[in-house]
Amino acid sequence: MTVKHEGARVERRTKIQINNPSSFRNVKLFFLGFFLLSFASLLFLELDLAKVAARLPKMGNVLSRLAILSFDKLDILLKATAESVSVTVLSVFYSIVPSMILGAFMASNIIGSRAARAVISWICSIIRAIPTTVWVLIILACLGFGPAAGIIGMCFHTLAFLARAFQQSFENVPEGNIEALKSGGASRVRIFFQAILPGALSNMISWCAIRFESNFSESTILGMVGAGGVGYTVMACMNGYEYGRAGTAVLVILLLSFGLEALSIRLKKNI
Amino acid sequence: MNKILSVKNLTKRYRNGITALSNVSMEIEHGEFVAIIGSSGSGKSTLLRCINRLIQPTEGSVEFDGSDICKLSSAELKKIRRKIGMIFQHHNLVNSLTVIQNVLHGRLGYMRTIPAVLGLYSDSDRRKALDLLEQTGLNSFVTQRAGELSGGQQQRVGILRALMQNPMLMLCDEPIASLDPHSAKLVMGLIKQLTVERGITCIVNLHQVEAAVRYATRIIGLDHGNIVFDDTPDKLTDDIIRKIYGGNPHDLIIGGKMHEGTEAQELVS
Amino acid sequence: MKEPKLKSLCRKFKKRIVLLAVIVIVGGATWFARFNPLAIFFEMDTFISFFIKDFFPPQFVFQAENIRALFVTVAMAFAASMTAFLIAGFLSFLGSDTTSPSLILARGIRAVASVFRNVPTLVWAFILFMSFGIGETIGFLALLISSLGFLTRAFIETLDAAAPEIREAAVATGATYWKRVFCFILPDIIPGYISWLLYNVELNIRSSSIVGMVGGGGIGLVLFSYIKMYRYGKAAGIIIQIALLVIAFECVTKNIRKRILS
Structure with a gap:
């Protein structure tokens, strides 16, 4: 049992990585950070989208x-x-x-x-x-x-x-x-x-x-x-x-x- | 004596009246190393691209693995293309991806869409890619960005990508035109190895007549879209070279002219 | 012998015509705007004395409102950039002749994007203001519209320029459309897309700090009200804050570019 266990563990450890570790991580981090900040921004802003939706016809009118x-x-x-x-x-x-x-x-x-x-x-x-x-x-x-x-x-x-x-x-x-x-x-x-x-x-x-x-x-x-x-x-x-x-x-x-x-x-x- | 590729009466006329290929016919056998030589504009690129229908021929047929490529539907064409590997003068790697990711791209044709899109290559595929890289001496570059490698190294990666497709046929469009002599030798040696050790048929466009003579088992000479020579390298005389290139043979050995214009190229998917 | 002479004559004329055109245009503009650079030069000392008297010393009002206004400015810029990035990223594939299922659709998308882009952000803000009234929402929406226009156009440009050689290689392996897009084209264009995104964030920070003047929220509104009330000292404080904000973001984006786009 232990042998199988170890074998499996070894297998997982030697899974071949195909990405470039540093640059890939950087890009992921950037996108993650950016999207998080932007989501936070969206929530922070007092976006009255309901009002916008309600007044959409008025905008159509204006346009x-x-x-x-x-x-x-x-x-x-x-x-x-x-x-x-x-x-x-x-x-x-x-x-x-x-x-x-x-x-x-x-x-x-x-x-x-x-x-x-x-x-x-x-x-x-x-x-x-x-x-x-x-x-x-x-x-x-x-x-x-x-x-x-x-x-x-x-x-x-x-x-x-x-x-x-x-x-x-x-x-x-x-x-x-x-x-x-x-x-x-x-x-x-x-x-x-x-x-x-x-x-x-x-x-x-x-x-x-x-x-x-x-x-x-x-x-x-x-x-x-x-x-x-x-x-x-x-x-x-x-x-x-x-x-x-x-x-x-x-x-x-x-x-x-x-x-x-x-x-x-x-x-x-x-x- | 088994044929792998049979090109019959291949013609390509462009809308502006230029005829790139005119009634080209040739039969290629298993395991051959065919070099196609000719000056710029002679139709080498067009011929190669008509074989896997990157360019749509106007007339003629291309028989490969039991079907006429020119008549296949879009889906069948994609399946057949898996068996034809191709390498290009400018390597055409994705520079921002790693070397091994580029090599693994060769398997994409065999994978289902979702795993392919997510980059979920199987362990055996990854191992095979790694082995190939080791055999070619590129294993120190496995996770390096492809764009950081030298020209010769990139070209070899391109060959490995094509190899991952398990191809029966390899098309090589001016593979050494942008390489220094040492890298060129490595690349040509690698291609030769493919024919000799793996039995993959290779058709190679070359400017350098000397390389063609040294590595190929058969040379085809093109001039203005017509085949003017089709025989073993020892039969290639200076007269014929002069006819193909229109100049003194000894002035032509050193390095390539520019890649032929492919302005009217149509990519058929 | 006649041909080269004619050509060189044309070239000489071309230079003179251009020079003439420049003189006419600048002269006309000067007359039209009643702009007398010399007079301005002599009024410089008046300007400087006014400047110092009115705007110095800059007063910094650290009320909750003003601090919130700063955050709103940044938030509008980020939110608009992100939303525009997602939408434009998707639209760019439909808008490029090389990847779009329909050429008519592609042209339509490019036309709409051009309209969005060529109408200045503040004009959009004003139109929105007339439709919806004042608020952070319209600032966000105005930024969103102009960002959409800008990014869609920029992305399509990048996509078109994605090396056709890579496309060739992709087709040669027998990969289908989605595989080609995700495995070959996408990795090739992501650096370009990120670069445009960062540029768009910088632009938005600038626009967002002034969109308040026509009804959007943010620090522009504060600035505008100070100026209208002749509170130039406080206005100076706000201006310095805006400058610091812009510079800070420039530094951050420079840093990010170095790290990701080497």
Whole structure:
């Protein structure tokens, strides 16, 4: 009996394991932790799903009224759209050059001092951590209303984001290009303009395209907190029960957003 | 003299007018090591993939194990494919899984869906996989991620995966094209071992004429979708090589051109 | 000789056209927004003095409400990410041409996902707010909708890119559809899916901290009310908390990425 027992025990111990123990465990742990936390979150939130279910017809109502597009006062809508687009364009445009400078100062293949890079990196992280909308609110509080506030506000976040993105692009330029110039005795500035910048250019354009998409999205949201633009049109129209016009505005947002997405996909492929 | 594979009048025409294979016929016998040589675009890949119907032939028949593969239903096709092992130029392993998990994938065709999906391989399967790995000298990599192995090691894992299917036939699509000479030798040696020791018939696409001559029992030369040579390696003259590749034979021994374009490839499931 | 000349001419023109387009667009935008960068530059000191006067010193109000609001923010982000992950994971298989039983269904799913994704989260929140009134529920739902759109699209992209070579190998072993999906494709795409999930959590933390401004719950609501009441000092405290929250999550996701996706 004991022999059989031992035999069985030995059998079980030698069951051949086919998984990679460490990485498999990590993935399992991650999913477990994530789902547990999320379940806890769901329970923690006071989700009144019953109320939502009860009011579902009302949402259908709202959606259907939004769908009945009204082309009244189209000029206001177009003006608001132009404003949002302008804010998007300018916030990216004016961030490009400062970001290049900041990004250059953070890149490990341009600046040697780890401490200096770390400091700038931290500052950028903190700026980036504050959502764009919050930045705009700050600027609005200090400089008053208007699209200019929106532009400046968005510039802060966009700058920090692009600086980090450009840093990556700069660091990804192959060593070879840089070494060739270094061995010829070129100054750091020259190396930057002749080797690093051209090498990172296509990458940088991609990042700008990504920013265009995000910033347009942000600029529409800004309207809802008071900086003008299409978002404001949506809010004002819905508050005034002019659902048709609001629907048209949402459609405009959707179409432009689609367009920007398609543009950035095209840019990414071409380059 | 028992035939294992009988290809008759195989033709493949693509929608854009390109004819990859034109009236290809060949009979393969048990235990042969057949090397198919030809330049890029000659139809080697297409021919191999038509045999297990990864590409659907336009005309012709492929007789294997008593049935015409071209006429099988989807379910029957899957059953037959179990008996045909295949290895690829780029190994085609699942990089994030372990080596032994990849090897065990060879048994999936024989398992029922639920255990297969849950990865519940039987003990005997696991033992067999482990034995194979030991025999090939890869037992130190058993639970390592497949993506971390070198090219040659990955290719050998791919061969073991095919072996787990207990195949009668092995199709090898440019198995050594991306390998360094030493790994290439190990892989070709392993394939040769399969024919000699296990009696598995192997059909191997090769760019390297020298490897073909050294290992194969039979060489088939393709040129623009047509068979222009089908005989034992000693009958392969420089003239014929020149005709197939359109260049001086001695310039062709070193390493492969790019894998043939397979843009119009249709995966038939 | 004519062909190359024409091509190089076109290329020269292309550069000039692009430059012209950029000038026109930026110029038009500047005019439209009445944006004068120089004037802004000179107003910088006004801005800085206002900034310091209003927002410093930051006041931290550790009331139960505010602390709860922080937790709500995090909870909304997690819950929305998880739910979206599960649904999008399933939908991605129906939405990819390579694994879907119906191409029309695949295209439909991609279209709906695009709509969900391209309407900004806060616009969804506002629409929901108009339908259901204020509350954490609509914050969660708005995040859920935009996450669904984002993740479905991202997952389908990953799925499409799953090495076709692996698919070939899978078919060659004679495995049926479900076996191919679970044993070959799934292990190959899981790292990509996890990566997108983590990114989505980061995005959601940001969105969730401001969704309160249009009626969702969370810390955005607190911030917005402080600003409306001109309590800038308290607002500054909240802003710092938001920044810390975002940074904390960035660090955590970076860590997780290192451990799982090496």
